[in-house]
Structure formats: structure tokens, C-alpha cells
Amino acid sequence: MEIPKELDPPARLLMGPGPSDVPPRVLRALAAPTVGHLDPYYLEVMNGTRRLLQHVFRTTNELTMPVSATGMAGMETCIVNLVEPGDEVLIGVNGVFGGRMCDVAERAGAVVHRVEAEWGRVFSPDELRAALDRHPKVRLVGIVHAETSTGAHQPLEEIGALVRSRDALLLVDCVTSLGGAPVEIDAWHVDAAYSGTQKCLSCPPGLSPVTFGPRALARMDARKTKAQSWYLDLAMIRSYWGAERAYHHTAPVNMTYALYEALRMVVEEGLDARFERHRRHHRALRAGLEALGLSYVPERSLPMLNAVRIPDGVDDKAVRGALLREHGIEIGGGLGPFAGRAWRIGLMGASCTRRHVSALLAALGGQLGGAGDALAAADATYGRG
């Protein structure tokens, strides 16, 4: 056969909904020599990764680890291990990812009750309280902390306390928020959560950090049926991450190296400093985007994901194509009802710098007109910051 040509990926600024730019340190770690998945050295890296993830998730949960697949597999891991056929679950749907949680739960045999909100809006504790009152047998509540399809930032403090007061577990999607905004697993009474590596942790895609608290473990221990997925069955995976080190599957060794290094960088920067960095650049980007006449989709925006409406008469694909081709900048299109109607601009991890903000505003302003004003608005915000 004709051998396909040598790899030569173009340089990009990754400012979509993930993946984000990966720092050279993390790429170097990714390419460190592979060792066996039961090598004593790798077991040390696993232990270090768990400690780092516990720190970033703000939890003491012993069962904290990366699932050996991407973020959606983290969602599925949580659901297939915490839900048994016939269990009633309540899921908040205000975007694509809440909808997916319903799909995954239905495939696991759950009876799914949806509580819906307009895309871009978040849920109030009262809405969830009323839904739980309507469905008192609900055993698990699923909610998205950072809805990547709309940029909506769901507050969880009161919802965590509410769900804890019922006989239900709280499952949280923090794929896009972890490492870029506060995620307080223990303080917010979150029983299980999943995330991704390719957003604010700035590691390549491929793993899904998850964490399970004592109530989630008790639920798993009381299961009457096996998890329907062998690959994601925590009853076995726990033995590999635990003292037994029982072989389950061949772990993605190099991806774990990369996550370990990415987490070290998060901890070196400090969580508070990192969150402040995300807020600061978000404020400047927002000022610039609003100066371009763009309005935000969500009422309460995530700092790391800026979903804005595409102005009437502007060609979505032409603009994104020009950004990519002429500036090497990737931004995201809309999903579902927002396809062709919204852009999703990420400021995640290593992609959250003043250089990214300026480059994006210059390029997008060049397409839409008004680059100078947008940059001035951003600069003024930095000056005040």
C-alpha cells in the first residue's frame, strides 16, 4: 500500500469546548518511556495521580481515579455502577449533556424522570425540590455543573444539601469545570462525579477522572446485579486501584503520565490562583465579545466556556473556517438547537491566557468588524483587574 504521509499537525490555539492547548511539559510526560501496567513504578504513578485528583476534586474519597476512556465513559461509569434496572433517577436537562445522561441511564434500565429548563438557564433548588417531591422514590439525581453546550454554570451548594436530605445520590458532571472553577466534592455533598482531561486540566483527551464517596460505595456494595459494562465495572477496577492490584485491563500508561504531569501543574499554580486566572481572562474576553456586539447565551456563564449568539446574517462556518485557516484558532460551533446559532469559545487551562484573548478578539473582530474596540475593551478590563 501507499504509506500515508508523516504526521505533521498544524499549530493551533485551541479555544473551542476542548481539547485545550497542551503544555510542552505535559506532552513530554506523555512521551516518557512506557512501563508495564503492573510495574512498581507505574503503581507509584497511579497513587500519585489519585492524591492529585483528590486535591483537585477537593475530596478525601479513596475511590478517585481516571477511567481508561474519555469523559463520556466517565458518565457511563458512574451510571452503570450506581443504577440498577428499575431504579428511578431524576436528571436535570438544560443542554446536550443532561440529555445524554438520560440516554445513558435509560440504557442502564433506569426509570428516568427529567426536570427540564430552557437551554442556557440553570436549575434553582426549588425546582429540584419540587421534582423530588413529585418523585419520592428517586435514588439518584444527575446534574451538570458546567453545561458545555450552553456555557451555563450550575450552582450546587444548596442542591447538594437538598439531595443529601433525601435517600438519593447526587451525581455531577464537571467535565468542563474541573481545574478551572471551584468543584467542591465533599463540601457540596456530591456522591459521585466525572470529568475529562482535555478541558481545564490541559491534558490530551483520553481519560475521565471520577470520584465516589462513601454513600456511592455503599450503593455499589448493595447491588443485586452486575454492572452491565464489564469494562467500566468498578467492582473489578477498584481491585486494580486498591491494595490487591488485580489485573483488570491494560491501563493507558502514557495517558496516565500526562494526566499526572497536568495535575502537578494545576497544584503548582494553586487552585485559587487558577480559578482567579480563569475569571480574569473571562472578564476581559467577555468585555471584548460584547464590544463586538455579541451576547452571551447563558444567564450565568462559566468562565472557561463562553457561548455567544451568532449575529443575524453572519455565516457560522465561514467565520470559524477563516479563524482556523488564517489564524490557526479553533472555536466551537453550537450543538443541538444552537447549531449555526452560537459559538462556543473556550478559555481552558493552558488556553486561558491574555495572548489567547487578544488573538481571538483580533481575529474575530477582523471577521465581524470592530477589532480595535474589542481589544480596547478587553485591555481596559485587564487594566481594572
Add this chain to the structure above:
Amino acid sequence: MEIPKELDPPARLLMGPGPSDVPPRVLRALAAPTVGHLDPYYLEVMNGTRRLLQHVFRTTNELTMPVSATGMAGMETCIVNLVEPGDEVLIGVNGVFGGRMCDVAERAGAVVHRVEAEWGRVFSPDELRAALDRHPKVRLVGIVHAETSTGAHQPLEEIGALVRSRDALLLVDCVTSLGGAPVEIDAWHVDAAYSGTQKCLSCPPGLSPVTFGPRALARMDARKTKAQSWYLDLAMIRSYWGAERAYHHTAPVNMTYALYEALRMVVEEGLDARFERHRRHHRALRAGLEALGLSYVPERSLPMLNAVRIPDGVDDKAVRGALLREHGIEIGGGLGPFAGRAWRIGLMGASCTRRHVSALLAALGGQLGGAGDALAAADATYGRG
């Protein structure tokens, strides 16, 4: 928190059941700059990866791609997409991985008929024919081409023709054989197969190449139920790999780079040359191991996985520990009934060289006594080769 120390993996010769040594070219590809999973450049890499995998699987199957998780997820992908609850399946069990196939199929709601053989033995076409006669409603036959727990090498030519003559699909596990011994998807009438990256392809673990033929696609198209796994649902994944490029999950971009490069190296070497290399070093290793008094577990050994009985009185863990600590050589222990009773010595991909054979025989001979004779036997075999 105290930040865990910098990554510094030890140099190993990986001669267990996988992962195998990863060539510097592949590690370099792994660390190439991340681009988005819908970037036109990444779509090109996906297309190239498919062409390369088609070549290595020896198939024209359009649905040929890596699943975004390790080899066991490839097994699960095949089963959850090809089996519906209540379907009868027949699975050959002569080691750990046949047993796992049963477990995965049961979780998918299949009625599982096992045909069993002693560990280390392979199945004759007559045994499978008799089993199919006993269970005429079987819709899928699962069999392991390269049983990594025993080193047994299952011939498939006649079995493929047999299964094709019934109304059943043939599913083949070629995790350990692909790229190291002939795997003829089309010529052998294999309807679906899964493999891993970390064996004879010498790519880090993390992806599972799969391929599906027209009869498998027809089975999927005729499903009455959704696949129970969202993450592994080919009805959606096909749209991402097909012309629609519909977003399903964030693909593991850098792992795809590494697989692409590893496959390029396979094609550059040439499949026939690569298979001959595996046979040549296997013959030499075998001569050396037998000179050490070790006997092979399987009646028909794979070239890339050499399972030998541990002599009475020899301490499995002490020997493997000394090889790792003092020589940096990893070999595998036994699984299931072979735990403590067999070693599994891999000669896979980049770990299949004369240097590996000599280093292993020198080190193991040093532990057991007889290194000189073992090396002489290997050298004599090379001389004849």
C-alpha cells in the same frame, strides 16, 4: 499539598504479555501538538489510520477504526453492538479471554453456550461443528485467535468457513496476534474482530482497533434495541468516522497519532517480513528456554507470546522480581490456574529483537542456571535460520 515528584520512568525491556517496547518514533508522534477532534487535519489522520488498519487486518471493511479505550473495550464494543438480549451465542473457552467474552456477553443479555477446552489446547473445527449442531440457534460464535493467558494459537481458516455456512457471525479476539502473525479478516470470513495497540503494534495501550464486515453491519442495522453502552454504540460512532463527522465523544487525539505512526512502521516493514521476524526470534527464544529445561504450556504456541511452565521449586515472584530489579526486564506471571505456575514471555513488535532474546536468556539463565547453554542454543538456531 506536597506535590508528587517529577515523572522519571525506569528503562525497561517489556517482554511480558503487553505493553511492548514503544519505538521512539511512536513516542514522538504521541507527543505531537494536540489539535481538535473535528479539525480537518485530525480527520485526515483518522482516514489514514483507517486505511492502515484495513491493510493490517487484511480487509476492505469500511467500518475499521480504533475504539477510544483499551482492548477489553474493543471486545465489549463488538459484543454490545452485535448481540441483543436473548440472542444465543457460542464462545470457545480455553483461557482467560474466552471466559471474559462469556462474562461480557452475559452482561449484554445473551444466552451463552460455552465450548470448553483444556487451557493451552486449541479448538478443532469438529468440536465447533458439534457445538453448533447442538445449538442451532446460535447467532454469534466468539473465539480467541491468540489466547494471551496460555499462548495458544488458534487456527481459524476452517472455523471461519464453518461459521459462515451457518446463520451466525464469527467474532475473533486478535488482541495479541495483530501485526505479529497473520490475521486474515476477509480470507478467513471473520465478521468482526478486535485488537489492542500495545502488543505487536508497539503503540502505548489506550486504543482498540476493531473491524466489522457487511454481515456484522447488517446485524447492527437490524437491531430492535439500542446497544446498552452509549460510549461504545457504533450506530453513533459510525457517524463520526463516516462522512457526517457527527460529534460523539472527544476522540483521544494524541493516542490516534501514536497508532497512526505505529501502523506506518508496520507497513514500512511489511507484514510478511514482520511475521517472519516474529517467527525467527520465537524459534531462537524457544530453543533457549527449552535448553533451560522449561516446557511450553500450549500445544501450538504463538510466536509473540511464550508461555512456559515454572519448574518445581522455583519461586515465581522472586525470579520475576530479580529480572525487573536487576535487569530491567519485565515478563508476565500466569493468570487463573497458571498463577505461580507459568511465565508469559512476550516477543511483540519492537520487543521482538535478537537483543531481547539474548538479554532475557542471559538474565533468566542467571536465575535458573544454564545461561551459557541457553544462549548457545538460541545462537545455533539463529545460525540455522
